[in-house]
Amino acid sequence: MLLPLKPLVAALALTGTTSTVTAAPLFDSVTTFLSHLTNPPNAAQHLDLQTPGADPTGLNTLSTLGSSAKSVLQKNQAYLLLINATPFTLRRTGGHSYQMPVWDASFPEVVQPGESIRIKIEAKTHKDDAAEMRYVIEELKNQGQGQGGEIEFQYRGHSGPLLQVEWKSLASLNNPIGSVRALTWHQGNNIPFVLSAAPSSLNTSSHNLNPNQPGFSFDPSKHLIAFPGSLPTSSWMKTSYSRLHCLTLRQLSLPGTHNSGMSLLTGGTPLVKALPASVQCHSSSMTVGSQLASGARWFDIRPVIAGGKWATGHYTFFNGIKLPSGLEQIPGLGDLAKEIGALGGGDKDRALDGWQGGNGQLLSSIISEINTFTAQNPGELIVINLSHGLNTDTFSGSGNSNAQAHLSQQEWDNLMTELLKLTNRATHLTLPNIDLSYLPLSALLPPLDPSLPLNSTTPLRASTVLIVVDDITSSSSSSSTNTLTRVNTSPFAPQGIFFRRQLSIFDSYANTNSLPAMMSDQLSKMQQHSQKKQNDDDDMDMFLLSWTLTQPVETMVTGSIVQYAEEANRALGEKLWAGGQMGKEGRYPNVVSVDAFGADGEVTGLVAGINWFLAEECPAL
Template sequence: MRFSQALALMASFTKVLLVSAQTNVCQPKDRTFSTEQTPAGSHQPYNIFQNPTSSLSSSKFYISIVNLTPHRIKLENTASYQMDTFEFGDIPQGRARQNRIKYRNGWATSDDAGEAYYRLDGTDKKFVLRIKGTGSRVDQRSVTLDLSGMNLGQRVYRFPGGETTVALVITGSNKYGFHASIKHDYGGWMRMIYNTIKDRPIRHLIMTGTHDAGMSKITDKINSIGNSFNTQNQGINIYDQARAGSRWFDLRIASIHSNNDASRNNGFWILHVNDENADLAIGNSGESLDEVISEINKFTRENPGEVIFFSIRYLVGRYEFPDRGPITWNLQIWNDFLSKLRAINNRCLNLDLSTGLQNRPASWFMERNENKGCVILLLDGQNLKGDVPKESFADGVYSTSRMQVRDHWSNMGNVDAMAPNQVQKWREVTRGGGSDFNQLYIAQWLVTPDALASTAFGLQAFAIQQTNPSLYWAGVSGMDPERYPNVLLVDYIGVQQKDQTGWDSLSAEMYWFAIGMNLYTASENCGVSSQKSPLLRRSEEAFKIEGRDDAWNGIIFANGTTFNNPPPTFHPGRIEVLRNGTVFANGTVLETSIPNPWW
């Protein structure tokens, strides 16, 4: 090859690289996030919630779809039989829609059924929602989320109560590949989208958090009146919470002391009490600190490269009968506590604190400990007195003040008040650009019922029937690429049906919501992401690395039973014959029965 030809070839190659680099730059003209508003949704009415008979026999239900893709999700048609209401519609990019269902006259029989047929605009991907009733009770009414047309499988859900919501979260793109909340994926979701988030400061990420994370059981280490109804906040332990997507753990730790001898420390336990400094502390204990450490070590061993935040409060002692006020920690108790924390693997030791930790990029944490990631211990030491330290840099223990945080707790007893309050507050801050919010924002998406209500109905019921379902329409409606919380603290992460806490029974909406918000919503903000959204530019090679496209077309049934290889024709709830009287989306009513054209 002549020298002149070599120069020409090199110039051509350089031009290709420059064009490629330019096309991968985030530009406002590429934005796909829709400004279109979907119809307002409905929270479960409190009178239905507090009346088990009314809830059990309710005839109204909702299915919320969250679209975290650059494709409009378009309704092609619906077909319903013996339904008073069957309202479904399009879901614009970045938006959510709560679709409405009401069984005729409040009753349901084996004939009552409906199907909603969707496709993702600009792709060949389709999915179907199938609603079925076999009787008049809530537990006899179900929905099948059939995403087999996207190679993402099927899932059958029962509604968690009367006038409640089942949610479906879809993220990805035709270039990147699609994912949905049918089931959980690999536990390490941050590593899975490393290329997307590695250069973003922590204050630009979106993470799931678990409120009172260690209260996944009641252990009665203090003799108080707290029970599983009014004091337990989670249904699964720390290990499973992390697998379900949580990266911010709200932990309240206390030492428990003998009634007769304050010097006898019976270990460190997670507590949830009304006031850790009150003369009489009302509440109970959950997991031991030893259990928490063992569980997070198991998770990080299986999922290297994640960033885990332990936000630790209380740090006082309480007597077994907690009626004599708190016991202030001395150096011996502090040293015993620090000795326990040293058993946590992959702590981040001696971090550079010249800037707030919220300003450090995700990769700064993920690549530490030989790419094993980071467990960051943040202590609220307001109860530590005298010469007791509040930090230990050599042990990876830092004051909460090292990360500038705004934590908003609504302190409201019902979701109707809490949801708009949370949305209003996080929309007051902006991400990216000259007015970028320079702190980490924590939204507490939970209600705070009084002692009577929490004891009568249970914190679990509030979470799975009211607050968590409302996130997927009310919360999403208040988020856009410039306005979103960094941490969404929730109760009972993953629990969709009361007391069904086995891993296979858990729902995966929070897991995929966190992934989708980082992949799609935040990536549409050029002040957050200098590169073009990965969902618009991802190459096939990069997709295999980051998206882990493991096609799965199995079925998960309402009781958690999983059928990994069903026959291709097996679709629970599918309507073979559309009966006389079937109503379509345009209002057409069948006058004679016909074979289902979508069969």
């Protein structure tokens, strides 16, 4: 069997793991080595979903077929993920379809409060394919507006494929009656639509739902939100402030990004330079500034010194992988070991000795993007979590033994001094060792008018950047001793830089490339955490849902971290809300951390639904 050399070399690139720990040997024989390369594990093991291809309708691969065969085999298929994060009941009122093999029977009669429904959609890819299905909010349909409270889901093949929502006789925040909103089409995968409202919306003691009677206070155009359309992703916290102002970080849910600065490759080891996708966790267009604009508010920043400059980094330390014996005897692979050794920092018998990885955005670029965003978008809370600091300039060459390349305290001091260029730092939080997690949003965001007291009730708030350091530092007391201690942030405390125990959060990733295994791991940990939270009288750390897949070495020939992450993100809304378990025993994440954070803001819309429906309600301002 003759396999191309370059892809095999690429297959031994960085695994995509995110911690600087020693990697275990991956292959112990030629047989297992080649088996992993030719039959890599598939990340897209989610129900009946398939990995989206570059040609989702199969037009190219079916080009040799006759027109009748094409008509039978081609189809546009996706799943409407309808999340009813409201106290209301959605009831189907009717619809019809034309040339849609799967539509009418997929829609349930009723969608209960807090329920998520996955609705299969299938069309023939004709331009005149079309369908509609209407739902009414039962509690609003008799408001004196005829058939009030009705929305309609529509499929249109002529623009296609296109799935959209028309607000027939129901309005929501920023979605007036008669407006139409398109949903982002995901071929063969979930298309989320989230409808959210606070539980008290159904409480007739505080809301009279009949607008013809005195005291009517529930206004869907103000108190009902939907994704997409209701909350601008660049200002979703400002738009939601009246709903969220009393909530602490222990009660809020924030969209977050994992390895936030890795949207591009600005340098790194030779093996990773040959395959940038092995360390890039976000598409090249999704820099930290773009992630902010799309709604992310928690950022996993991993600072490195690279060429004397501060950048973000994604590195793993390997003790080396012993190459399969007899590799040179396989036809076509005679020079493989030599090339792997040269690129991977090892020799002819070992590969991936020492540090492997790459650098992402420069810190100066990230600081500039954050400052621009906070100047243009007051009222947003941003958390920068700094960890995994490394000095890549101390990495030695082949077989380097510098496994503890942590930043020194002096280097951290230099970094924190650089971070003082960030405007809107939380310098107004001056109490020593303050626990940030117990502060309400109103205390974290100072008034936009600096002449007002910090406890002012004005909804006009300035943006705040919380900088949290969570790392260890190395200090050599002698040539043979290396002592590890926590980074000392106390000299910078008055400047709005905090240590991790001031914002303690449970963060444990699954370390697997299997989507079912990752989902089971994270949802189980969230359940266990919520149970402990109840038993310990709410005195527990915050919870970070690490919805990320770890890409193994052998799949480097078939995909990238971003491709893996896009599959995981499509399953997020469905699995997080499955079975109506969200909210039970305080069960919802404080941070939802993902790779491949999308510009469509779907993760932001899901998290906003959590805040509006599951979090404690705040008094009216």
